[in-house]
Amino acid sequence: MIRYALCCGNGHDFEAWFSGSADFDTQAARGLVTCAVCGSADVHKALMAPSVKRTDNDRSGKGRSAGPDHTDVPQAPVQQPVAAAAGPGMPEEVRSALRQLRKAVVENSDYVGPGFAEEARKIHYGEVPARGIYGEASTEDTKALEEEGIEVYPLPHLPEDQN
Numbered sequence: 001m002i003r004y005a006l007c008c009g010n011g012h013d014f015e016a017w018f019s020g021s022a023d024f025d026t027q028a029a030r031g032l033v034t035c036a037v038c039g040s041a042d043v044h045k046a047l048m049a050p051s052v053k054r055t056d057n058d059r060s061g062k063g064r065s066a067g068p069d070h071t072d073v074p075q076a077p078v079q080q081p082v083a084a085a086a087g088p089g090m091p092e093e094v095r096s097a098l099r100q101l102r103k104a105v106v107e108n109s110d111y112v113g114p115g116f117a118e119e120a121r122k123i124h125y126g127e128v129p130a131r132g133i134y135g136e137a138s139t140e141d142t143k144a145l146e147e148e149g150i151e152v153y154p155l156p157h158l159p160e161d162q163n
Helices: 021-029 092-108 116-124 139-147
Strands: 002-008 013-018 043-045 064-066 072-074 110-113 133-135
Touching: 002 021, 013 021, 021 043, 110 116, 116 133, 116 139
Parallel strands: 110 133
Antiparallel strands: 002 013, 002 043, 064 072
8 A cells, every 4th residue: 555645736735545556547547536625636646755764773673573583674664544535624514524424324324344345246236135335345346346337435534533
């Protein structure tokens, strides 16, 4: 996963996670990447400084562990997802609308967990009764669903999701 700092044509800055650079390019070309503040699809990558963890003078032992031969082995930092919809300067009215949207989906849909893609296909092809569902799906799964003509929408991530 890679986190990009993004900017829309209206000057709003926000962040979003993608499985890789090609994933961003594909989604942006299809108009699927939109501004978290105004909804504009005129989005581009903003200039970013890389985050590099130094281990050459780390005497505390943090960020390292003993390998099988008891030597220090650097560990990759654990990256936590960032809620793109919680971009800087997002008006409270927008956050409130996103909360209401998410609440409506949760209250009026069945949670299917990691089996989302499979259940969405069953509904689409008439194998089970039609109903609203929500759950987890990988980027690859959602792309495949969209290619099959199955409507898939991401639920907005809210600041409280990170607590």
